[in-house]
Amino acid sequence: MTSHPTGDDAGAAPSPATGTADGVADSRPAAEDSAAEEASAAGSDASATDPAGAAATQAKRATRGRHPWAAVAAAGGLGAAGIVAALLLGGASPLTVAIAGVLTGLLAAGSLITAAARIAPEHRRQPAAWRWLAAGSLTWLLGVGVRPVADGTPFVLTFADLLMLVGSLLVAIGCGLSVKPPAYSRGVIRQATDAYLSAASIFAVGWLTLLGPAFRKAQDAGAFLFTMALPVVCLLAACAVAPAVVASRSGNRVVGLTGVGVLGAVTVSELATALARLEGDAPPLAIGLVAPAAFLVLAAAPWTQRERPCKPPPALAAVPSRVLTAAIPLVLVAVATVVITMYGVTGRDGTLAVAAGSTVLVLLGRLFVLLVETDGMRHLVDAGERQLRRLAENTGDVVLVCDHDGVIDEIGRDVEAMYGYRADEPVGRSIFDYIHPEDVPDLQALLRRIADGDEDGEPRSSRRVACRVRAADGTWRPSESVATPHIRGDDLILVTVRDMSDQVALRNQVTHLTFHDGVTGLPNRAYFEERAREVLTHRGAGGAAVIFLDLDGFTAVNDSVGHASGDYLLGQAARRLRSAVRSDDTLARWGGDEFAVLLEVGTSGGDAQTAVDLAERLVRAVSSEPFRVADRDMALTASVGVAFAEDGLTAGDLLRNADVAMSRAKDLGGRRVEVFATHMHADVVRRLEIASDLQRALVENQFAIEYQPIVDLATARVTAVEALVRWCRGSAFVPPEQFLGPAEDTGLIVPLGEWILREACREVAAWRAQGWEIGLSLNLSVRQITAPRFVETVSEALAESGLPADALTLEVIEEMLVENAEDTIGKLSRLRALGVRLAIDDFGTGYASLAFLRQVHVDMIKIDPSFVSGLGRDDTLTLLTRTIVRLGHDLGLIVVAEGIERPEQLELLREMGCTRGQGYLVGRPTPARGIDSLKLTTLQNTR
Numbered sequence: 001m002t003s004h005p006t007g008d009d010a011g012a013a014p015s016p017a018t019g020t021a022d023g024v025a026d027s028r029p030a031a032e033d034s035a036a037e038e039a040s041a042a043g044s045d046a047s048a049t050d051p052a053g054a055a056a057t058q059a060k061r062a063t064r065g066r067h068p069w070a071a072v073a074a075a076g077g078l079g080a081a082g083i084v085a086a087l088l089l090g091g092a093s094p095l096t097v098a099i100a101g102v103l104t105g106l107l108a109a110g111s112l113i114t115a116a117a118r119i120a121p122e123h124r125r126q127p128a129a130w131r132w133l134a135a136g137s138l139t140w141l142l143g144v145g146v147r148p149v150a151d152g153t154p155f156v157l158t159f160a161d162l163l164m165l166v167g168s169l170l171v172a173i174g175c176g177l178s179v180k181p182p183a184y185s186r187g188v189i190r191q192a193t194d195a196y197l198s199a200a201s202i203f204a205v206g207w208l209t210l211l212g213p214a215f216r217k218a219q220d221a222g223a224f225l226f227t228m229a230l231p232v233v234c235l236l237a238a239c240a241v242a243p244a245v246v247a248s249r250s251g252n253r254v255v256g257l258t259g260v261g262v263l264g265a266v267t268v269s270e271l272a273t274a275l276a277r278l279e280g281d282a283p284p285l286a287i288g289l290v291a292p293a294a295f296l297v298l299a300a301a302p303w304t305q306r307e308r309p310c311k312p313p314p315a316l317a318a319v320p321s322r323v324l325t326a327a328i329p330l331v332l333v334a335v336a337t338v339v340i341t342m343y344g345v346t347g348r349d350g351t352l353a354v355a356a357g358s359t360v361l362v363l364l365g366r367l368f369v370l371l372v373e374t375d376g377m378r379h380l381v382d383a384g385e386r387q388l389r390r391l392a393e394n395t396g397d398v399v400l401v402c403d404h405d406g407v408i409d410e411i412g413r414d415v416e417a418m419y420g421y422r423a424d425e426p427v428g429r430s431i432f433d434y435i436h437p438e439d440v441p442d443l444q445a446l447l448r449r450i451a452d453g454d455e456d457g458e459p460r461s462s463r464r465v466a467c468r469v470r471a472a473d474g475t476w477r478p479s480e481s482v483a484t485p486h487i488r489g490d491d492l493i494l495v496t497v498r499d500m501s502d503q504v505a506l507r508n509q510v511t512h513l514t515f516h517d518g519v520t521g522l523p524n525r526a527y528f529e530e531r532a533r534e535v536l537t538h539r540g541a542g543g544a545a546v547i548f549l550d551l552d553g554f555t556a557v558n559d560s561v562g563h564a565s566g567d568y569l570l571g572q573a574a575r576r577l578r579s580a581v582r583s584d585d586t587l588a589r590w591g592g593d594e595f596a597v598l599l600e601v602g603t604s605g606g607d608a609q610t611a612v613d614l615a616e617r618l619v620r621a622v623s624s625e626p627f628r629v630a631d632r633d634m635a636l637t638a639s640v641g642v643a644f645a646e647d648g649l650t651a652g653d654l655l656r657n658a659d660v661a662m663s664r665a666k667d668l669g670g671r672r673v674e675v676f677a678t679h680m681h682a683d684v685v686r687r688l689e690i691a692s693d694l695q696r697a698l699v700e701n702q703f704a705i706e707y708q709p710i711v712d713l714a715t716a717r718v719t720a721v722e723a724l725v726r727w728c729r730g731s732a733f734v735p736p737e738q739f740l741g742p743a744e745d746t747g748l749i750v751p752l753g754e755w756i757l758r759e760a761c762r763e764v765a766a767w768r769a770q771g772w773e774i775g776l777s778l779n780l781s782v783r784q785i786t787a788p789r790f791v792e793t794v795s796e797a798l799a800e801s802g803l804p805a806d807a808l809t810l811e812v813i814e815e816m817l818v819e820n821a822e823d824t825i826g827k828l829s830r831l832r833a834l835g836v837r838l839a840i841d842d843f844g845t846g847y848a849s850l851a852f853l854r855q856v857h858v859d860m861i862k863i864d865p866s867f868v869s870g871l872g873r874d875d876t877l878t879l880l881t882r883t884i885v886r887l888g889h890d891l892g893l894i895v896v897a898e899g900i901e902r903p904e905q906l907e908l909l910r911e912m913g914c915t916r917g918q919g920y921l922v923g924r925p926t927p928a929r930g931i932d933s934l935k936l937t938t939l940q941n942t943r
Contacts, residue, residue, distance in 0.1 A: 101145065104299065105140055106141060108133075108296070109138045111299040112137065112298075129174045129175075129178035130302060143161065165234075172259075175245055200336075224278065228274055234263055238263035243329075255302055261294055273287075273288070327371060399411070401494055406443075419472060439467035442465055479497050521571075522574050528590065529651065532655060536650070545611040548590065549619075550640075554593035559822070560822070574587075612673065615642050615673040619637070619671060623671060639663075639665040643661055667741070705723050707722065707723055708721060708724060709931075712915065718923070744783055753781065760778060762801045776803065776807060777810075780810050809836070811840070811841040814840060840860075840862065843861040844863065863895065863898060865899025872905065896914075897914050900918065900920075
């Protein structure tokens with residue numbers, strides 16, 4: 001979870017490498033080696049990027065297997081040898097002690113300062129601790145160096161003693177800083193009381209054995225107390241720091257333990273010195289050299305190597321080390337109590353002493369049991385916290401500990417992988433430095449709620465908040481944080497931070513796919529409908545307009561070049577339309593080849609004209625130039641409908657009106673703009689009603705056929721009839737132009753056309769059976785031709801009726817050849833192969849006539865009535881009609897003029913050489929029973 005190792009190991013003194021393979025001491029501190037070892041265990045390739053780390057790793061491997069206390073033991077042995085040598089050689093005791101103290105103190109201070117300067121920068125605790133130890137060594141050596149001179153002064157407590165006292169306190173501070181306090185460290189009061197109990201117990205035993213008799217012999221009680229001040233203070237200092245250092249199980253605690261040993265050696269040495277002063281003698285030389293020997297060991301301590309974490313002895317494995325350490329004051333109190341009790345038994349009031357002693361012993365036993373139970377609970381809490389941290393880290397979350405003000409105390413290593421920060425970089429800084437300013441108030445409120453508890457007085461619980469965290473690269477990462485009161489203390493908060501960038505990106509992608517079209521990248525129908533509702537809600541009536549656009553002829557693109565190319569064309573069309581609309585307009589793909597535009601307008605005529613102008617720009621954008629698709633140019637046009645919002649009009653009705661206007665523009669031939677009017681909706685409703693009645697009309701046989709004669713203009717003989725369908729809905733006659741369109745749209749034109757074909761073939765076949773050589777003409781629609789069994793249906797109708805195939809002429813209009821041209825031409829060719837004749841109806845009004853004449857052999861062309869109506873009145877139309885007649889003759893085709901209504905038209909057509917004619921002048925549509933009277937009708941009789 002954090003960047004520091006768990007437990008006491010995190011702040012323990014480092015273990016430097018002892019030496020290289022050739023025995024030369026390695027000057028690299030153990031903290032660097034420990035860091036390299038941890039990096040290697042974590043899988044990092046430290047040696048590849050850090051030469052110093054590689055050197056440390058090599059030194060560690062060279063000294064693998066050596067015990068971390070080897071250098072300390074060697075220094076201790078050297079010190080013991082020095083003491084023995086001093087005893088054998090003799091010499092003045094104070095001067096020898098002073099020289100040894102100065103030399104070993106200088107060696108210890110120099111060694112600690114050098115090691116602190118070379119330690120790895122990420123280990124911030126050890127350099128500070130070792131500098132305190134170095135300062136204490138220097139102060140102590142000053143005191144021991146000037147003691148031979150200071151002992152000649154009349155003061156009981158000399159300035160040399162004060163220097164040594166200060167030096168001992170500095171060494172104690174360094175020992176305390178050399179190890180990091182455990183997660184559940186003891187309070188200051190408890191630590192002070194434990195130190196006092198330990199020191200008092202040792203002092204009590206010492207008083208009964210050594211100090212008491214000396215005090216009774218002393219002539220001056222004040223001088224005795226001052227003399228004992230230095231060893232007593234050293235004893236208190238040692239007892240204050242020893243539990244924390246001893247409880248640490250890190251392999252890097254060697255320096256701290258050695259410092260505690262120095263304090264113990266100074267205490268023993270100064271106690272012997274104080275007793276010797278009271279006796280008026282010099283202290284023994286061996287006792288005086290104990291402290292210098294300890295400083296010699298301290299000089300070697302920073303350069304020891306930790307091979308692996310220290311483990312408790314097997315016999316004590318079931319009892320954590322901190323239990324034994326915490327029990328030391330109680331053990332010392334128990335020892336002191338036993339000694340005092342034994343001393344009391346020999347006195348006059350032995351019973352009272354035994355009772356008091358046994359009570360204290362029982363109380364101490366109970367406290368020890370309670371201590372073991374408490375430590376077990378702490379162990380469970382520690383294990384739970386470690387599991388929680390590992391679980392959070394394994395899920396990819398960043399775990400940090402901060403206070404109620406947001407200052408980060410610890411943070412997990414995953415912060416580097418997730419946000420790019422080094423693990424130690426955010427420590428000590430405010431969490432708000434990394435939170436987006438807009439999210440800071442929410443996070444501050446969350447921390448306050450955790451600190452103050454719930455409003456209903458319930459215990460504080462976890463809180464969740466979404467925020468944006470700044471990564472090292474400056475980007476803001478959407479994150480989700482969960483804050484929980486830390487079990488370590490009320491002033492700490494445990495926070496887990498999860499990077500939600502992938503989830504947010506996925507959610508945004510899903511949202512985009514939900515409301516955008518995958519082909520064009522434009523908003524889709526769902527988004528457009530929601531946007532229209534929002535605009536109408538905020539703007540009200542007259543505040544919006546909707547434009548619907550349909551690509552004319554797009555179906556032929558899909559059929560000719562495939563749907564993939566059709567999608568590519570739609571993408572091109574979307575880009576053109578996007579460039580034509582304004583930046584604040586909403587352009588969407590409505591579906592298929594339809595697009596929609598939502599624009600906000602006012603209620604004035606100028607604003608309404610803006611919408612119409614935009615619609616016309618859209619038409620020009622589509623038809624301005626062909627689309628390049630599949631290495632060919634596709635020329636398309638657009639049908640556009642415009643509708644404006646009105647009072648009481650819903651968004652759905654507004655969209656419907658625009659769609660109706662667009663359909664109206666398409667019905668009128670396309671490439672135009674239509675503005676919705678109320679009658680358009682009425683027409684649509686009427687068409688829907690007609691479409692719904694068509695099915696019933698087919699079932700109930702409400703349709704009838706009328707036949708219009710086609711006559712030979714030279715002989716006035718009826719050569720053929722054209723079958724025309726009629727619908728009587730009840731007593732009302734429905735004009736063909738009102739129901740043929742809905743029948744085509746609904747597909748009912750297919751069964752209706754099949755009925756007309758079979759019925760007309762049956763009637764004409766009957767007339768031919770009576771000896772009247774007459775032909776039949778039928779108009780075809782697009783739906784009929786594209787029906788799956790169209791050719792088979794025609795063949796079956798001819799076979800059932802007995803009508804010869806050459807007596808049937810099927811008429812198609814030129815626009816049918818544009819949409820699905822390949823399939824249409826193929827089916828017409830198959831009909832031609834059956835013997836059926838083909839005719840082009842309304843010839844001259846389309847743009848594919850000549851191309852069709854080249855691809856399919858036709859037998860007849862029918863001149864559109866718009867040309868015939870201008871004969872004798874419009875020279876241009878007269879010339880065009882004459883040209884068509886001449887073209888038909890040159891191609892060997894029968895030319896039929898439609899719409900003959902005036903005699904002068906008939907005379908001009910005869911003069912042009914037109915062979916056939918059709919119109920009210922030569923014959924009106926009539927039911928089948930009226931056709932028999934036309935058998936002997938002549939052209940003269942029609943005048």
